[in-house]
Amino acid sequence: MAGLYLHIPFCKQACYYCDFHFSTRHQGVDELVQAMLRELRLQQHYLEGESVETIYFGGGTPSLLSVENIRALMQAVYNHFPVLGAAEVTLEANPDDLTLEKLGGLKEAGVNRLSIGIQSFNDTVLKSFNRAHNSEQARASVQAARAAGFENINIDLIYGVPNQTREALQQDLDHFTQLNPEHISAYALTIEEKTVFGYQSKRGRLAALPENETAEHFECVMRHLEDSGYEQYEISNFCMPGHYSKHNSSYWQQKKYLGVGPSAHSYNGQSRQWNIANNQLYVRSLAAGTIPFEREVLTRANQINEFLFTTLRTRWGTDLQHLKNVFQFTPDQQKIQLMEKQGMIQVDNGQLTLTQKGKLLADKIALEFFY
Ligand code: SF4
CATH class of the missing domain: 3.20.20.70 (Aldolase class I)
Known part of the structure; x- marks a missing residue:
């Protein structure tokens, strides 16, 4: 899908x-x-x-x-x-x-x-x-x-x-x-x-x-x-x-998407690309049959960090087993324990989720676990 x-x-x-x-x-x-x-x-x-x-x-x-x-x-x-x-x-x-x-x-x-x-x-x-x-x-x-x-x-x-x-x-x-x-x-x-x-x-x-x-x-x-x-x-x-x-x-959920139009971003699992953010240049380029875009191939670190950043913000949280199976990555256990003690996160059945207190610092917490 x-x-x-x-x-x-x-x-x-x-x-x-x-x-x-x-x-x-x-x-x-x-x-x-x-x-x-x-x-x-x-x-x-x-x-x-x-x-x-x-x-x-x-x-x-x-x-x-x-x-x-x-x-x-x-x-x-x-x-x-x-x-x-x-x-x-x-x-x-x-x-x-x-x-x-x-x-x-x-x-x-x-x-x-x-x-x-x-x-x-x-x-x-x-x-x-x-x-x-x-x-x-x-x-x-x-x-x-x-x-x-x-x-x-x-x-x-x-x-x-x-x-x-x-x-x-x-x-x-x-x-x-x-x-x-x-x-x-x-x-x-x-x-x-x-x-x-x-x-x-x-x-x-x-x-x-x-x-x-x-x-x-x-x-x-x-x-x-x-x-x-x-x-x-x-x-x-x-x-x-x-x-x-x-x-x-x-x-x-890291599904693929295609972005169309000036400045639109696309993602296919391996790379991201984004169109030029200029209406006139976009129109001119398409008239000549070319899509004006730049592309970035995602490294393993990019993929891990994006997965952490986006999933931790959801009520389902980050699936630690998925991180291990797909990216061979395990977040720092000491940090997990410390933040659990501070009441910022909880780990239940291998899902790392934010508490109410943690939701106020969601992005900062995700950064702590980055690759
Ligand atoms: S400038 Fe346009 S895109 Fe930006 S918030 Fe206002 S209506 Fe939305």
Whole structure:
């Protein structure tokens, strides 16, 4: 089983915290879609005939694409790859794009899961992020998605916002859970260098929330979502019973995936490759019949560390026997015992998992066990 990722590199406006690859100039949308159709054809053997079980339109803002363009991309996927009948087809959408008409078109095109970039229901926070929507549009978008028949909805949430109090976060969380989405992805705000927030922070005009307060906010998020019936199956991902994101899960299970579009990454078990993060150069190169990408062959150390890093973040944890059988690697036993004593991890039946306390330091703990 494998996954397909389609990167749509356009946004209405730049959110102040975002360092993804996107452009706010939309003149070349149709040409870019044509280039992606060419790339899908050229890459039809990348997955070596494995069935595609997830298709994911990410970005950028895929909901900016016309339904015709989404339909054309879906058609090309079906033409060139064996797609499972029950494939999960997710599209990332911003609330301000989701009219009933658009939603109906998306459904008809085969999209069966929406990931809505709401981030917050607090209008002051949304403004400070330079989001293109407000809280009213956010609420309306979920209601419209339900009315259009979508039964599998993810909502993105950002916590650890500068100056946000615990009370304000709690109020925000109430709004999220009142809408009963099947899935919530919760991310701590990080201030990246090449963003407006990065620029403001460098000039002393924006102070990140201190690390200990961000950790408190994360605890608040975990507690609230668990009390509301969500299962935290990965550090940043929470779902109602049975509504795991198949697409996200396939990354943690080291399944193959093909990424199409500028800046999209692909993985085939042995190597990773990534397309050029430049829309014009991408289009020009595909017009000449060449995919502009770079590749890195994964060393044994890369594979071990990726396995540790991704699996430790999940509720199933790291399978120590798998590490031994596949990579002939055993993490440092003394470190395991020490962290067990500190209440950060537990080992049960050969599965190494994080405790609640450990979840606050997930990445640092994984680094301790690296090859
Ligand atoms: S809409 Fe999404 S991809 Fe676009 S700038 Fe905002 S956060 Fe980044």
